[in-house]
Amino acid sequence: MPESETIRLQKRAEHYIRQTKYREALAVLDQAIKLDPKNAMSWYLRASAKIEMEKFAEAIADCEQALAINPNYADAWTKKALALYHLEQYIPALASSTRASTLNANDASAWYIRGICLEELGKSEEAEIAYAKSLELEIILDIKEEGKRIRK
Amino acid sequence: MKTNMPLSRPIRKFINETEQLLDTDITLLRKPEAAPGGTLIDVYTYNLEKNIIIFPANYIGLLKDFVIAKQCTQLLIKGAAAEKSGYRVCSYDQDSVYKGMRQIYFDALKDEAKKDKKLPVKKLLEMLFMLFRQFHDDLNELPWNPIVNARVYYRMEQLRKTQLYILLKDGKQDMDEMSDMMEIIPRRYFVLDKSMFYARDLYLAKTLPADKLMPVVNIPQMKKFDHLEVKEMLTTRWTHTAWYQSKVFGDHMLEIMEKYLSVDWNKENSLDYYANLYETGVNMTNALMDYMTMKDWFIWEKTQHLLAAQEQAATYEQAALKKIFGDLIEDQV
Numbered sequence: 443m444p445e446s447e448t449i450r451l452q453k454r455a456e457h458y459i460r461q462t463k464y465r466e467a468l469a470v471l472d473q474a475i476k477l478d479p480k481n482a483m484s485w486y487l488r489a490s491a492k493i494e495m496e497k498f499a500e501a502i503a504d505c506e507q508a509l510a511i512n513p514n515y516a517d518a519w520t521k522k523a524l525a526l527y528h529l530e531q532y533i534p535a536l537a538s539s540t541r542a543s544t545l546n547a548n549d550a551s552a553w554y555i556r557g558i559c560l561e562e563l564g565k566s567e568e569a570e571i572a573y574a575k576s577l578e579l580e581i582i583l584d585i586k587e588e589g590k591r592i593r594k
Numbered sequence: 595m596k597t598n599m600p601l602s603r604p605i606r607k608f609i610n611e612t613e614q615l616l617d618t619d620i621t622l623l624r625k626p627e628a629a630p631g632g633t634l635i636d637v638y639t640y641n642l643e644k645n646i647i648i649f650p651a652n653y654i655g656l657l658k659d660f661v662i663a664k665q666c667t668q669l670l671i672k673g674a675a676a677e678k679s680g681y682r683v684c685s686y687d688q689d690s691v692y693k694g695m696r697q698i699y700f701d702a703l704k705d706e707a708k709k710d711k712k713l714p715v716k717k718l719l720e721m722l723f724m725l726f727r728q729f730h731d732d733l734n735e736l737p738w739n740p741i742v743n744a745r746v747y748y749r750m751e752q753l754r755k756t757q758l759y760i761l762l763k764d765g766k767q768d769m770d771e772m773s774d775m776m777e778i779i780p781r782r783y784f785v786l787d788k789s790m791f792y793a794r795d796l797y798l799a800k801t802l803p804a805d806k807l808m809p810v811v812n813i814p815q816m817k818k819f820d821h822l823e824v825k826e827m828l829t830t831r832w833t834h835t836a837w838y839q840s841k842v843f844g845d846h847m848l849e850i851m852e853k854y855l856s857v858d859w860n861k862e863n864s865l866d867y868y869a870n871l872y873e874t875g876v877n878m879t880n881a882l883m884d885y886m887t888m889k890d891w892f893i894w895e896k897t898q899h900l901l902a903a904q905e906q907a908a909t910y911e912q913a914a915l916k917k918i919f920g921d922l923i924e925d926q927v
Binding site: 557558570573577 | 600601602603626630650652653654655656657755756759763
């Protein structure tokens with residue numbers, strides 16, 4: 443019962459996040475975390491909402507909770523990298539995005555954040571490689587979206 | 595700038611420069627239903643306090659950066675024009691709509707005479723304003739496209755691969771547009787529409803330079819004209835196809851583009867530079883309108899004029915139909 447209720451709350455939160463209703467998303471995710479604190483996805487989603495609300499330090503803390511539960515949670519590493527990037531902590535952001543892209547080589551965001559961090563750290567050649575990988579993945583995604591649009 | 599999304603350093607710098615030059619604010623917005631090329635909602639067109647650049651939610655990296663670079667360049671052109679000489683767009687009024695629709699009607703009559711399958715009258719009447727608007731939209735967008743793309747290409751080196759992908763995608767889409775209406779609309783307008791896109795792609799292929807943008811290499815309907823000998827072109831059935839005619843008209847339009855777009859694309863950002871780009875775009879639009887004999891279809895006016903015209907569009911259309919067909923129109927509409 444708590445598990446299905448947690449999933450229901452997570453879906454509601456995702457819906458709110460898509461609608462940019464971050465406060466509402468946070469309220470729902472607080473409930474989900476209270477109900478099942480061992481569910482990594484609830485922490486991850488709360489981090490996503492907090493980044494949108496510019497609460498970057500809190501978002502990092504939520505990502506760390508998610509990663510304590512599941513250290514191979516690639517999306518949580520990407521979110522952590524994003525929050526760290528916003529705080530201009532480029533070295534740890536690079537480490538997080540590298541971990542994310544190792545766990546999920548198809549995550550365009552992770553490669554892009556890696557590119558930005560490398561660029562900020564003056565490693566332009568490595569940045570170019572990361573950007574190229576990110577672009578390749580984005581194009582694949584875009585072609586798929588285009589296909590969906592045409593089918594509609 | 596207001597955004598929570600990651601941005602590469604050159605893009606951040608470009609947005610900041612744009613805001614400083616124009617003394618304005620830019621907000622970036624990601625939306626699932628956004629147009630693939632992004633949308634710019636700007637203070638020079640609408641009564642707003644800040645500018646908004648909207649792009650598709652699945653654009654998360656360099657695709658997003660390219661849309662931002664393109665829209666910021668467009669914003670700089672508009673803003674510099676507003677600051678220096680006044681920003682005007684191609685608009686229309688009741689009289690110009692009548693002139694445009696009347697010309698389309700005459701051309702449709704010429705075409706209909708040659709067709710076995712005639713277009714139903716109701717469809718023919720609907721087509722007149724639809725085509726008028728199509729060319730209005732194209733003329734308000736297309737001439738700025740090579741300007742913005744050339745500028746982004748020279749100023750944002752790291753976006754070149756992304757740009758090539760977007761341009762190839764746009765080129766194919768623009769060439770496919772109207773294809774399903776090829777047999778319905780007068781040949782002249784199908785050809786002119788395709789010619790504009792053909793010339794744009796060819797100009798960009800030469801300017802960027804990117805061989806893959808050549809329509810005769812990349813657009814399926816155009817491929818057959820690559821390596822075709824002149825004699826063969828002139829003596830065979832190709833001369834009768836709309837796509838071949840698009841190539842011929844497109845080559846002329848390319849000459850117009852090259853004549854007007856002799857610009858130093860690599861100059862530093864300044865209001866004077868972008869104001870000059872605006873003048874270049876206006877002059878090239880006028881030349882294209884002249885070439886397509888559409889000069890009295892459109893008028894250069896303030897953006898408020900166009901917004902009001904768009905609200906009055908249905909009234910203008912009805913008034914023009916009445917003027918062309920007199921009392922006959924009431925039996926048909």
